[in-house]
Amino acid sequence: MSEVIDLAELAASAGLEQELERLARSHGIIRTRQLNQQETWTVLGAALTRELLSDPRLSNDVHTHAPHGALVPGLQVMLLEQDDPGHARYRRLVTAAFASKAVRELEPRIEEITRQLLDKLGDSGTADFIDAFTYPMPLEVICDLLGVPGEDRDPFRKWAMDISAAPSLEAMQASAGELFAYCIGLIGAKRERPTEDLLSELIAARFEDGSALTDEELSSFAAVLLIAGHDTVTNLLANALHDLLTHPEQLAALRRDPSLVGSAVEEALRFRGSAMTTVNRVALADIEAGGVTIRKGELVRFLLNAANRDAAVREDGHAFDIGRATAQHVAFGMGPHFCLGQRLARQEATIALTEILARFPSLELAVPEGEVRWLASDAIRGLEELPLRYARESA
Amino acid sequence: MGQGRAALCRSAVPGSYGMSCVRELGEVGMRITVNHGLCDGLGQCALVAPEVFSLDDDERLVVAPDPAPELAGRVAAAARACPVRAIAVEGA
Numbered sequence A: 001m002s003e004v005i006d007l008a009e010l011a012a013s014a015g016l017e018q019e020l021e022r023l024a025r026s027h028g029i030i031r032t033r034q035l036n037q038q039e040t041w042t043v044l045g046a047a048l049t050r051e052l053l054s055d056p057r058l059s060n061d062v063h064t065h066a067p068h069g070a071l072v073p074g075l076q077v078m079l080l081e082q083d084d085p086g087h088a089r090y091r092r093l094v095t096a097a098f099a100s101k102a103v104r105e106l107e108p109r110i111e112e113i114t115r116q117l118l119d120k121l122g123d124s125g126t127a128d129f130i131d132a133f134t135y136p137m138p139l140e141v142i143c144d145l146l147g148v149p150g151e152d153r154d155p156f157r158k159w160a161m162d163i164s165a166a167p168s169l170e171a172m173q174a175s176a177g178e179l180f181a182y183c184i185g186l187i188g189a190k191r192e193r194p195t196e197d198l199l200s201e202l203i204a205a206r207f208e209d210g211s212a213l214t215d216e217e218l219s220s221f222a223a224v225l226l227i228a229g230h231d232t233v234t235n236l237l238a239n240a241l242h243d244l245l246t247h248p249e250q251l252a253a254l255r256r257d258p259s260l261v262g263s264a265v266e267e268a269l270r271f272r273g274s275a276m277t278t279v280n281r282v283a284l285a286d287i288e289a290g291g292v293t294i295r296k297g298e299l300v301r302f303l304l305n306a307a308n309r310d311a312a313v314r315e316d317g318h319a320f321d322i323g324r325a326t327a328q329h330v331a332f333g334m335g336p337h338f339c340l341g342q343r344l345a346r347q348e349a350t351i352a353l354t355e356i357l358a359r360f361p362s363l364e365l366a367v368p369e370g371e372v373r374w375l376a377s378d379a380i381r382g383l384e385e386l387p388l389r390y391a392r393e394s395a
Numbered sequence B: 001m002g003q004g005r006a007a008l009c010r011s012a013v014p015g016s017y018g019m020s021c022v023r024e025l026g027e028v029g030m031r032i033t034v035n036h037g038l039c040d041g042l043g044q045c046a047l048v049a050p051e052v053f054s055l056d057d058d059e060r061l062v063v064a065p066d067p068a069p070e071l072a073g074r075v076a077a078a079a080r081a082c083p084v085r086a087i088a089v090e091g092a
């Protein structure tokens, strides 16, 4: 198997998932080329994904073992680019903030943000729902949670897009630098004047041995939460709306029975999750997997959107069916790096879909289905824009 | 007896630091300790070793009493899959 796939190129079409599943039928694992021209092993099959995502021979600490595989060269990303036991030590500091109870308490605020954004759309019209809703909504939520002042929030979309759906290495590095510098400044301000938010809590938090997070650790924490907690949700919501609108019978079923919203969110995650690929792992030893040998030092990443369509798990994986018994999907990853914010993400998606559908009995794509443009990204699965025509009265 | 232990484990409430429950795999001499104060109810352990770990309706972790010795390897893997390392396994 000598073919090296350029994922970003493939991603520019709606057919990416079908193509990946076709590839997965012959190879559980393929070679892909990354933004920095590095080649990596890329795991497609569901069984192999489950097995390898908890395999201790794969390390997330690429900065130590394979610096060319880093998300942003020279900047080790909190949690995602760490191994245990250090990773768990940090993660324990933030679990409470993303536990069920804490997330339930955010519900009224998420509803308020949602309604305010929908109010701005008026009674009817045409708008890019990414611009008008799916981008600002999760950004407001995560910035509220962390304590980023309202007037500072403008550059975040560009930073997030440059970092996770990077158009180029230079853009990514520049934006990551700006984001980290911003976070350092914010931490300084909060040290002087603590407020009631997660960042102030993290500044006050102590490890079991009594030590505190350094400024560098704090800014890395803030940065990972702001990025991981924002454009993943933006793109998932847009994908979910797109997939519902292009499957009218599914949309009708959801409108008839709004209590299906939870399973609609799960199916949206499975069908076209937004965190398409995981961050890189590096092999700490030779690993035999899926009929190939991953050599010590080689990079490995996981294509979750391929695993979620694996025909070995469900025969009709390409069907979008919100009524399916919610079989396990891996849209939030698995194992030690399982998404920290999955409860928050599910809650945001549930509230957003519920409110949008209730508000607009008439909602449709404002461009022909084949004309929506998909992000040419190898990391984030999403749309360039989502032009929708909406009205409060059904037409 | 096993039932009694499971009940004890279930009653350990997340957030209460240091609450832990212990399971012993007699023949291989393996000891499983779950720190319920750390456990976030994410169920990653249960995906790896469902015979031993499961979550109840309140997302509290339940450890099966007297797990079969041949599950030792999976139990160790389940402990590694936990994002907060709430499961400790000794003497495997």
Ligand code: HEM
Pocket: A078, A079, A080, A081, A091, A142, A224, A225, A226, A228, A229, A230, A232, A233, A236, A273, A274, A275, A277, A278, A279, A280, A304, A330, A331, A332, A333, A334, A336, A337, A338, A339, A340, A341, A342, A344, A345, B083
């Ligand atoms: C639909 C939305 C989301 C999706 C699809 C998603 C997906 C994922 C995936 C696949 C991973 C694992 C990556 C890997 O193993 O390399 C992950 C990790 C993570 N996610 Fe999410 N995520 C979402 C929303 C959020 C939100 C709202 C937050 C909130 C702050 C968040 C914070 C994180 C963090 C901090 C990690 C790193 C965890 C670790 O390494 O221990 N995510 N996410």
Ligand code: SF4
Pocket: B034, B038, B039, B040, B041, B042, B043, B044, B045, B046, B053, B061, B081, B082, B083, B084, B085, B086, B087
């Ligand atoms: S993986 Fe860890 S946090 Fe999750 S249920 Fe198991 S022990 Fe608890």
